[in-house]
Amino acid sequence: MLDDLKYRDGEVSVAGVRVRYRVAGPDNDRTPLVLVHGTAGSVDGHFGYIFPMMAYRQKVIALDWSDTEGATLELADLVAQVRAVIGDAVPVGPVTLLGYSLGACVAAQTAAELPGKVANLILVAGWLKTDTHQQMRNRIWRALRDQDSASITEYMTFCAFSPGFMNMKSLPEMVAAAGMLKMSGFVDRQMDLNTRIDIAEACETITAKTLVIGCTFDMMVPKHHSKQLFGAIEDARYTEIPSGHAVVHERAAELFHHIDMFTRAPGAHPAGTIIPAQKP
Amino acid sequence: MTLHSKIVIIGSGFAGLGMGIQLKRSGRADFVILERAQDVGGTWRDNHYPGVACDVPSHLYSFSYLPKPDWSRVFSPGPEIQAYMRQCAEDEGLMPHIRFGTEMLACRWDEDSALWTIETSQGDYTCNVLITGTGHLADSHMPKIPGIESFPGDLFHSADWNHEVALEGRRIGVVGSGASAIQIIPEMQKVAGELVVFQRSAPYMIPRWDRAFSEGEKRMFRRDPSTVEAMRSEIFWAGEYNFAQRRNVPRFLNEAKAMALGNLERNVADPDLRARLTPNYEVGCKRLLISNAYYPAMCAENTRLEASALAKIEGSTVYGASGESYDLDVLVFATGFEAVRPPFAARVFGREGISLDAHWDKGMQAYDSIAVHGYPNLFIINGPNTGLGHNSVVYIIEAQVNYILEALDHLEQNQVRLFEAAAEAEDAYMDRLQGRAEGTVWLAGGCKSWYVDERSGRLTLVWPDYAHSFRDENGHFHPEGYEMVPGPLAAE
Ligand SMILES: Cc1cc2nc3c(=O)[nH]c(=O)nc-3n(C[C@H](O)[C@H](O)[C@H](O)COP(=O)(O)OP(=O)(O)OC[C@H]3O[C@@H](n4cnc5c(N)ncnc54)[C@H](O)[C@@H]3O)c2cc1C
Numbered sequence: 001m002l003d004d005l006k007y008r009d010g011e012v013s014v015a016g017v018r019v020r021y022r023v024a025g026p027d028n029d030r031t032p033l034v035l036v037h038g039t040a041g042s043v044d045g046h047f048g049y050i051f052p053m054m055a056y057r058q059k060v061i062a063l064d065w066s067d068t069e070g071a072t073l074e075l076a077d078l079v080a081q082v083r084a085v086i087g088d089a090v091p092v093g094p095v096t097l098l099g100y101s102l103g104a105c106v107a108a109q110t111a112a113e114l115p116g117k118v119a120n121l122i123l124v125a126g127w128l129k130t131d132t133h134q135q136m137r138n139r140i141w142r143a144l145r146d147q148d149s150a151s152i153t154e155y156m157t158f159c160a161f162s163p164g165f166m167n168m169k170s171l172p173e174m175v176a177a178a179g180m181l182k183m184s185g186f187v188d189r190q191m192d193l194n195t196r197i198d199i200a201e202a203c204e205t206i207t208a209k210t211l212v213i214g215c216t217f218d219m220m221v222p223k224h225h226s227k228q229l230f231g232a233i234e235d236a237r238y239t240e241i242p243s244g245h246a247v248v249h250e251r252a253a254e255l256f257h258h259i260d261m262f263t264r265a266p267g268a269h270p271a272g273t274i275i276p277a278q279k280p
Numbered sequence: 281m282t283l284h285s286k287i288v289i290i291g292s293g294f295a296g297l298g299m300g301i302q303l304k305r306s307g308r309a310d311f312v313i314l315e316r317a318q319d320v321g322g323t324w325r326d327n328h329y330p331g332v333a334c335d336v337p338s339h340l341y342s343f344s345y346l347p348k349p350d351w352s353r354v355f356s357p358g359p360e361i362q363a364y365m366r367q368c369a370e371d372e373g374l375m376p377h378i379r380f381g382t383e384m385l386a387c388r389w390d391e392d393s394a395l396w397t398i399e400t401s402q403g404d405y406t407c408n409v410l411i412t413g414t415g416h417l418a419d420s421h422m423p424k425i426p427g428i429e430s431f432p433g434d435l436f437h438s439a440d441w442n443h444e445v446a447l448e449g450r451r452i453g454v455v456g457s458g459a460s461a462i463q464i465i466p467e468m469q470k471v472a473g474e475l476v477v478f479q480r481s482a483p484y485m486i487p488r489w490d491r492a493f494s495e496g497e498k499r500m501f502r503r504d505p506s507t508v509e510a511m512r513s514e515i516f517w518a519g520e521y522n523f524a525q526r527r528n529v530p531r532f533l534n535e536a537k538a539m540a541l542g543n544l545e546r547n548v549a550d551p552d553l554r555a556r557l558t559p560n561y562e563v564g565c566k567r568l569l570i571s572n573a574y575y576p577a578m579c580a581e582n583t584r585l586e587a588s589a590l591a592k593i594e595g596s597t598v599y600g601a602s603g604e605s606y607d608l609d610v611l612v613f614a615t616g617f618e619a620v621r622p623p624f625a626a627r628v629f630g631r632e633g634i635s636l637d638a639h640w641d642k643g644m645q646a647y648d649s650i651a652v653h654g655y656p657n658l659f660i661i662n663g664p665n666t667g668l669g670h671n672s673v674v675y676i677i678e679a680q681v682n683y684i685l686e687a688l689d690h691l692e693q694n695q696v697r698l699f700e701a702a703a704e705a706e707d708a709y710m711d712r713l714q715g716r717a718e719g720t721v722w723l724a725g726g727c728k729s730w731y732v733d734e735r736s737g738r739l740t741l742v743w744p745d746y747a748h749s750f751r752d753e754n755g756h757f758h759p760e761g762y763e764m765v766p767g768p769l770a771a772e
Contacts, residue, residue, distance in 0.1 A: 164514065
């Protein structure tokens with residue numbers, strides 16, 4: 001293999017389950033970056049691009065969620081896993097915490113709980129409080145799942161990508177992409193958690209320097225949610241990427257650009273700034 | 281008689297025009313552009329071979345501030361690009377500033393007057409600030425082939441196409457398998473009696489998503505400029521994504537390799553031909569080429585693939601390194617350009633009277649990829665470490681033009697007569713770049729020979745990062761990297 005990216009795997013135990021994480025990249029003047037994936041995701045699935053590319057810039061840590069023992073999955077379970085990984089991988093000094101989708105809700109809650117530790121926060125396509133629009137989508141998903149419908153992965157793919165992106169692909173390509181999605185009991189439990197998110201109060205207490213990234217054509221977590229986060233978090237700045245919810249695939253390089261700029265100089269834009277898109 | 285301008289620009293390609301337009305737009309009129317040829321366009325004026333077109337979609341491969349809603353195709357033909365450039369020069373009132381037929385022969389720095397003297401084929405010029413935009417792919421590379429002078433037929437370089445030469449039904453050899461060759465070969469296959477392609481190494485090739493724009497689309501682009509902007513951004517970030525291949529991340533290399541080899545498999549049925557068209561080096565070593573017409577042309581009845589380099593010529597008999605020989609009437613060299621040692625560098629003499637080319641005896645280098653210690657009051661556009669394998673060069677040029685504009689503002693505001701990149705700043709910049717290049721496809725493993733300057737073992741042509749990072753880092757002037765001498769500007 002030509003690639004020179006070296007990484008190490010770590011593991012911590014929390015509430016009786018083992019949580020695996022991966023570390024790569026050099027120690028330097030940037031704060032270690034911790035990546036939290038979203039629903040039905042994993043390090044490879046959601047950060048296959050961002051993890052290795054950011055690791056050429058700085059230290060990056062990313063974890064895979066583990067299923068829990070409880071009757072239902074709670075936000076607190078996932079927060080505990082993230083806190084455990086941070087404690088294990090970065091015992092001293094601050095971190096920059098990035099969460100994507102449901103991972104953004106987890107990251108925001110974690111930042112509220114660890115005000116000194118989480119110095120910087122990046123919330124990609126996250127939300128404050130589940131709304132009717134999301135509940136409606138989740139309900140259709142639930143029905144397809146209960147019917148054991150083969151269409152469920154295509155429905156998820158349809159919701160995840162922007163029309164513009166999809167139209168650069170062919171229908172067979174999109175169907176093949178849908179075929180890669182795997183359902184599981186753990187995904188069911190995450191989908192259930194998605195219907196019950198409310199971190200409005202916690203967000204009011206976040207002190208981290210925060211970058212909120214909304215996705216213009218997001219049909220799963222429309223950008224008004226990101227605007228709400230931008231409003232709720234004191235030290236937040238906002239930017240938008242013209243993509244669907246699947247921004248980690250659709251506009252991976254543009255997402256990288258925003259993460260790279262923010263982790264290099266988190267305070268470059270004052271709180272309240274709407275950072276314009278770079279016009280090439 | 282010596283003419284003086286505050287600023288002299290050499291070259292009227294995208295670099296020279298982009299610089300001139302922005303000087304004008306910023307209210308600076310005291311400049312001239314020296315151009316050795318008779319028209320603007322640079323690359324796009326000189327490369328008029330059959331099939332010439334851009335490889336970056338036109339809506340991105342154009343000035344960001346001069347969008348053209350009616351590009352005919354996704355990848356427009358070369359003459360359309362040149363016409364666009366001429367239109368830009370005319371609309372922006374640049375033509376009166378351009379001195380055509382004026383070749384820069386030597387630029388000499390005079391420390392006492394803090395002026396550059398420029399000897400040209402049309403008399404001398406002096407200036408306070410010299411800006412080169414002579415291109416990195418402007419001077420043809422002709423390989424030294426034994427017996428080349430004995431070839432009785434027609435022979436020319438792709439960038440110097442001889443349209444007088446009749447091609448219909450003749451035995452044509454095309455030397456090369458790079459970006460120009462793969463555009464030329466399908467055109468030659470259509471007309472040749474027999475076509476022989478000399479291929480030293482097979483390229484990785486992916487499909488080209490080309491098509492004509494409909495009238496309705498062009499009208500949409502005209503009526504709603506935000507649609508052009510959205511498309512530019514889409515093309516740009518899709519290109520940026522591919523930097524992960526350059527960065528050598530296995531997953532993305534494999535993605536590209538699968539796409540290229542799948543394309544080969546779909547288009548070339550004959551297993552023997554397919555084997556000879558399969559690259560024997562890692563994907564990413566060289567630019568991924570894009571074409572839909574190349575493989576079909578290679579499969580055609582009248583095409584023969586010589587999967588070795590052109591080795592020698594004896595009269596009309598042309599030999600591959602394999603020993604195979606062919607009798608040919610026409611020989612086209614699509615063998616690329618002088619890039620490692622750009623010819624302009626041998627003509628620019630700095631404080632010590634040494635040419636840049638001699639100064640760069642260990643390979644090119646420049647602070648912020650734009651200025652060189654020992655060569656005051658000089659900016660080089662598209663010089664060392666500016667090359668991209670994955671996105672639009674015009675984007676890099678715009679970043680450099682912006683840098684120069686900010687520099688000029690700074691010099692004017694602070695009454696600086698002489699500025700020069702500090703040696704330490706230049707070395708530190710190069711060290712940072714080399715550090716960043718470690719582990720990229722350009723330096724790692726089997727690809728080294730393609731990009732590294734053999735004299736220094738360093739990467740001197742390529743910018744080893746994202747294009748957007750170039751703009752982030754080198755799109756703004758950094759006064760801290762320069763030594764500056766205050767005083768009024770000299771004028772002759
Ligand atoms: C066939 C081909 C296809 C390409 N396709 C793409 C593409 O799709 N996308 C992309 O990003 N890039 C492409 N490129 C790269 C291309 O070179 C750059 O994009 C761009 O055109 C460079 O502009 P420039 O102004 O720096 O140089 P040039 O266009 O080369 O212009 C330099 C000018 O300087 C003049 N000059 C040089 N020396 C002197 C002298 N001593 N005195 C006076 N005048 C002088 C030359 O005559 C010329 O007009 C392509 C290149 C080629 C050859």
